[in-house]
Amino acid sequence: MERVFNFSAGPCTLPLDVLKQAQEELINYQGTGMSVMEMSHRSAAYSSIITEAEKDLRDIMNIPDNYKVLFLQGGATLQFASIPMNLMKNGKADYMDTGSFANKAIKEAQKYGEVNVVASSKADGYAYIPEAPAPSADADYFYITSNNTIYGTRFNAFPETGDVPLVADMSSDILSREIDVTKFGLIYAGAQKNMGPAGLTVVIVREDLMGHSKDFTPVVMDYATEADKGSMYNTPPCYAIYVAGLVFKWIKNLGGIAAIQKINEDKAAMLYDYIDNSKLFKPVANKDSRSIMNVTFRTGDDDLDAKFVKEATAKGMTNLKGHRSVGGMRASIYNAMPVAGVEAVIAHMKAFEEANA
Numbered sequence: 001m002e003r004v005f006n007f008s009a010g011p012c013t014l015p016l017d018v019l020k021q022a023q024e025e026l027i028n029y030q031g032t033g034m035s036v037m038e039m040s041h042r043s044a045a046y047s048s049i050i051t052e053a054e055k056d057l058r059d060i061m062n063i064p065d066n067y068k069v070l071f072l073q074g075g076a077t078l079q080f081a082s083i084p085m086n087l088m089k090n091g092k093a094d095y096m097d098t099g100s101f102a103n104k105a106i107k108e109a110q111k112y113g114e115v116n117v118v119a120s121s122k123a124d125g126y127a128y129i130p131e132a133p134a135p136s137a138d139a140d141y142f143y144i145t146s147n148n149t150i151y152g153t154r155f156n157a158f159p160e161t162g163d164v165p166l167v168a169d170m171s172s173d174i175l176s177r178e179i180d181v182t183k184f185g186l187i188y189a190g191a192q193k194n195m196g197p198a199g200l201t202v203v204i205v206r207e208d209l210m211g212h213s214k215d216f217t218p219v220v221m222d223y224a225t226e227a228d229k230g231s232m233y234n235t236p237p238c239y240a241i242y243v244a245g246l247v248f249k250w251i252k253n254l255g256g257i258a259a260i261q262k263i264n265e266d267k268a269a270m271l272y273d274y275i276d277n278s279k280l281f282k283p284v285a286n287k288d289s290r291s292i293m294n295v296t297f298r299t300g301d302d303d304l305d306a307k308f309v310k311e312a313t314a315k316g317m318t319n320l321k322g323h324r325s326v327g328g329m330r331a332s333i334y335n336a337m338p339v340a341g342v343e344a345v346i347a348h349m350k351a352f353e354e355a356n357a
């Protein structure tokens, strides 16, 4: 069977070159006589894998030396708790409520301190990114979700937060566009959308923000400990880090994030252009807040949506069904989705529109 075009929101498609290299090295990694899965995380071979993965990530994202890169477990969701435990020195933080993951982060943070929801688009079905207000003077940090995976919205520009550290959940758009890391106090992302397999969470944190964790913070959630131990206080997600490392090299070889950003913008523009000119398909997200990673659209008729998704699957385009809370369709077109996949979905939309006009 051919590989499908997999539009899943995550876990999702990985670059074919990366999968092939992992396959080639699966049983005997570079003459070690064993798989990366079977290797001690303290071995010399593994030590170079994790060191190189960090170095490549630092290179492609241009991460300054005063930021630590942590390779952790627990998914993005564990960070909803880790962030307040580590950063809420004075017990207060500002949060923007721009989607269901932001909302979950808010609910989790409320267990550890005072959460100020400074803006929300919840009442409008999270269709747009609201204007960011100035941070509260006494906030320990200002929290955003840079790309809202479920609704298909993103921050085009990031809030200016002055001395208040900006914290961003970039799970679904890290490595998709150039960002200035120095504008952020902390960036984190689950790997399974744009970096690699599930099981790895990357945290990029400014050094001065560490070392203030609450006494009850579990040791594996304490950034200072993890930084001190090179993400190896305990066994890290070894194989996921290895595959993410291959993805970082894949991006480097493509010409870095600037090159991939251009491709991503072109892919998204193709799809949105079609939707904007279609008589059948309508966009879900407001134009000024559109994501270039998760493109949401619908016909307005649930049965027709279901038929579209079913016929797409039969043609080898899978997981186009929208999230159950939004309905309609969602095409997740992360870094690894080839242009041909976007062309295929547009061709299907055209044929479907003609057949169902």
Ligand SMILES: *Cc1c(COP(=O)(O)O)cnc(C)c1O
Residues within 6 Å of the ligand: 010, 074, 075, 076, 077, 078, 101, 145, 147, 148, 149, 169, 170, 171, 172, 190, 193
């Ligand atoms: C997928 C996702 C999450 C949840 O990630 P897990 O790794 O499943 O915990 C959180 N935030 C955003 C923006 C996501 O896209």
